[in-house]
Amino acid sequence: MTSSYFLFCGEVSFERLQWINGCFPEKDSPGKSGHSKVTGAVNSCNLYLTGDALMSLVDARLEKNWDSLFSDSMVRVIADGDELRLHGLRDEVCTRYPEVNVTGDRSSADEITFWQSLVNHIQEDWTGTDKMAFLLCYSPYMSRTPVYMLRFLKSAVEAGLTPELYSYLDGVHVAHTYQRPSEFENIGEGIVALSTVAGGSGEEPWFGACSRCATARGYYMKNPDTGGCEPVSCIDAITIRPLREILDRFIGNHPILAHSCGGTSVSGTPDQPGTDTANPILTVMITNTPYVSEWTFGGLSMAVAAAMGGIETRVIFIEQGVYSLCGNHEVTPEDRVFNVQEMVEATSDITGLQYYVYTPSLKERGLTVGECQLSVEMVDGPGLGALLGIQDNANNSRPVRTIFF
Secondary structure, eight states: OOEEEEEEEEEOOOOHHHHHHHHSOOOOOTTSSSOOOOOOOEEEEEEEOOOGGGGGGGGGGGGHHHHHHHBBBBBEEEOHHHHHHHHOOOOHHHHHHHTTTOOOOTTTTTTTOHHHHHHHHHHHSSTOOOOOEEEEEEBBBBHHHHHHHHHHHHHHHHHHHHEEEEOGGGGGGGGGGGHHHHHHHHOHHHHHHHHHHHHTEEEEEEEEEEEHHHHTTTTOOOOOOOOSSSEEEBBSSSSEHHHHHHHHHHHHSOOEEEEEEEEEOOOOOOOOTTTTTTEEEEEEEEEEEEESSHHHHHHHHHHHHHTTTTOEEEEEEOGGGGGGSSSSOOOOGOOSOHHHHHHHHHTTSSSTTEEEHHHHOOOOOOOOOOOTTTTTEEEEEHHHHHHHTTSSSSSGSSSSSEEEO
């Protein structure tokens, strides 16, 4: 049996709803085609929405997509009621989509929050887990994602679980000591408080920041007297570590969430002696163009490092991410960026690392994969569902973690 979830804190596009509807199983209804029918191997698929993802529920351009998702698939949508109230959209969503489970009714003392609901669901499905983690890639104050990270990890501690924080890319900014926001929740103080509460409850929180990302942003500098690198202006609760040490935390059967992420847990599959059947597969979804931001390089760097560390890893170029594979990228030394196409080709022979491209994203943009990208395998809707561990096939014997970049 499998149980899947997705969490989206950012915008949910028309295209994303399309591929979600295409890869999730369809309810057994005669006369329908184009999806895989539900089998006994699928238990549930929960889609959690907060932040900007909630706007998709009131966007008239997406109404047909939502109607199709509710009528055809096994997806159950859970919306953050507190965030809907903040944006003045709670009543409209409840009226328009009675199928949506809106959390956080403050009029009821027994009502749990959105993040408590998410933690409870994951804790129930990831049997035996004693910790939950969040991969943070956004900086505080410019983004609300660090607030969501704190709410999630606080809910995990309340559920008796050990919190872990992996700061990556711009997420390392939460480690800065001198945070003094005048209007917003102080994220640095929130992390320190979370560490204190967890430690007082007997847990051992593990909060780390990627050393490469921290060095690039001025939080990790070489000491000319000792010759070693030291943290600069960082709170004590977060330790700057090599990426490989953060990825060592990915080994083990526990959920890792992010600003946009997913997971598929597996029950009823006994571990085989001498195998790593309990160790989740890492799926990295590249959804951004290659060079305007650090997202693509950051996602590929994490995927390559994970595979080299013994974690079975899949990279899927989808949505805007397909531009990484199109044309012939000409990167000069003056550009000061990695050639993404050369990076893919140079790492395609790493054991446990496989590259895929979602063909509908290519077709929608009228693009084709460059001739040099022979190592990238094409995948369609049902194939994507199989890679994510949703469809009923051999992939369901392993849990899957999915992170969007």
